[in-house]
Amino acid sequence: MSDLAILETSIVESMDPAFVKKTLSELPFYQIQGMLNVRAIPLPPTSAKRGLILRSAETNHITSLGKTQISQELGVTKIFDLRGDKERARFGPDPLDIPDVEIVCVPAMSASSQTDDLKATFTKFAARGDECFVDFYREVLDNGVSAYKTIFEFLRDEVADGKGCLIHCSGGKDRTGVAAMLILDLIGVPDEEIVKDYALTRVGVEPVREMMMTTRFAPLLLEPEVREATVSGMSCKPSAMRATLKMLREEYGGAAGYLKDRLGFSAEGVAKIIENLSSKEA
DSSP states (O other): OOHHHHTTOOTTSOOOHHHHHHHHTSTTBOOOTTOOSOEEOOOOTTOTTTTTEEEESOOTTOOHHHHHIIIIISOEEEEEEOOOHHHHHHHOOOOSOOTTOEEEEOOSSOGGGOOSOHHHHHHTTSSOTHHHHHHHHHHHHHHOHHHHHHHHHHHHHTGGGTOEEEEEOSSSSSHHHHHHHHHHHHTTOOHHHHHHHHHTHHHHTGGGHHHHHHTTTHHHHTOHHHHHHHHHHTOOOHHHHHHHHHHHHHHHOHHHHHHHHTSOOOHHHHHHHHHHHHOOOO
């Protein structure tokens, strides 16, 4: 069975422990104490910035050692939190005392679309296959203009100086996955690399899968009318990202078109971001 096929394992089923252990012990994953699903966004192997642009799940349980790992070992100078105010209030804010790291809260969904009702959120993923993910990620693209503009301004203006960043939401799959998709599509990373990067969240959350099933998402999984939609919404199937990439190119002109037409970057600004993320070490 291929790695991508393994990554389609349902969230209600356990993954092969040997596969999980091996995958999490290797790049692109990093083991940061108190954090989950931390990994480098797969920039080209020749890029001098490879390993400086990271993605993860929420940071609110990071330990003192984890803070040191993030700032001193991984070179992170900014953390972009894509969660909304209601999420931060409910599940915990980013720690504000990570040495030499600035926390930037940039919700990827509009205030009107934020909700404490997880049932309403997961209902969007009821029985429509990849189409429901495409619709949701289109919504994220349209609502996340300010958030993604802030991230790409960093990639244009600051990453050239050797500064790194961490992008996260709650699980590090959807809003963070859209950010990673935009970055990777912009610099021409092959689709299958983008798809694998998205699908790796499945193994990234495996260490806390049982806990999630019995705590945060237990009420939804116990309701027959929303269980299937919840399981679907928590998946990260490769086909969903392939369909989303198709939508991105057909409706937005790819990441470059999105940056120019929706985020307001000039052609020169887009070219600078591509250069920053693709260039070799001088």
